[in-house]
Structures are given as C-alpha cells and as structure tokens.
Amino acid sequence: AQRVTQPEKLLSVFKGAPVELKCNYSYSGSPELFWYVQYSRQRLQLLLRHISRESIKGFTADLNKGETSFHLKKPFAQEEDSAMYYCATMDSNYQLIWGAGTKLIIKP
C-alpha cells in the first residue's frame, strides 16, 4: 500500500532561517505529489504540486525518485509561514494518501 511519511511532527525555526519539511513516499510507479497547508483557523488549501513545478509563497518542492522524497523548502522563513503542512500522494483511484503532518513554527 502507498504510504507518506512526514518524520517531523513539529519544526521550529527562526525568522529568516531556511526551512525544510521532509516528506517520503512509497510508490512503485510515477507518483503525483502535493503539499497542502492549513493556517490557523483556516481551511486546508493546496500549496503546490510536483507536476506544475511552481514556487508558491517562496516554497519549492522537488521530486527525488531515487530517494522517494518530496521535501518542501523555503530559503528564508517568514512568520506568516507558521502553519500545519501536509504532504500527500494520489493513488490510482484518485484518492489522496496523507502524511501525518508537520507543524511549522516560525519564531520571531
């Protein structure tokens, strides 16, 4: 079965420092991967997907098939980045398989 692992439940960094939220997946084919974000008191929303290879709010994520990873990175963290981040992959039935999430706290 497909699985998504986010090893860090909590990540705390200082404003201006680089951020990397880890995500590893298990899937034998070509995965479709997403990062979703949930800001305080807001609904879950898509941050970025690997297919579009975009940068949103300064975040990027590169699919590394060799390491089966899709880590989320930002070179300089901002306080408004504090949120819950979820990595997810889509299975063959278009269902999302979710990681447990990482709570990111940006300290001033």
Add this chain to the structure above:
Amino acid sequence: NAGVTQTPKFQVLKTGQSMTLQCAQDMNHNSMYWYRQDPGMGLRLIYYSASEGTTDKGEVPNGYNVSRLNKREFSLRLESAAPSQTSVYFCASRSTSGGNNEQFFGPGTRLTVL
C-alpha cells in the same frame, strides 16, 4: 462562488446520539470526500463519491454512512455516536479540469462526543 461549505461548524453529542454533517460545493465537481482529522494521524478518508449516485468506503468507514444527494451535496451521518468519533471532519471536492486533481476543502466541523 462559496466553494465548499459545511454545517455545522461545531457540535457536541452524547454517546448514542445521531447527527448528519452537511456538505455542499458549487464548483460542479464530480468527486467529493469526507475525511476526519486527528492529531498525529493526518487526514483519513471516511467515504468518497466519485460521481452523483455512487459512494465508496475509504480507510475508516465504520460507524458512518453517507448520501450523495445530488452533484452538489454529500452528507455524512453518524447513526450512534461514540467518543472515538470525536474529531474534526472535513468535506472536500476534487477538480479534474486540465488534469488538475486539486482537492478543495470545507472549513471543517469540530465534533465532540461525550
């Protein structure tokens, strides 16, 4: 364009009581989903509906039933609530335009079962 709406936002039930969580989307999406979110466990799929008139079990369907009333609405029913069903419930719908596959979420329902 309201996106995905859910009612109620909060609910407290006693063990054994029943209730229905309502969800509606105005984006003309075929697929809709119900998830529960528990600390340290991410989101777990309860039921989904790939299209109007069809529903299928997800990862954790026990204790729940669903109805896809029409293309817009997808309700989740707890027939006899249990404390283990205390959770935050999210409804979502999926876009398929242009191979997008993005899921759009409602604001959630925070349910406490005493």
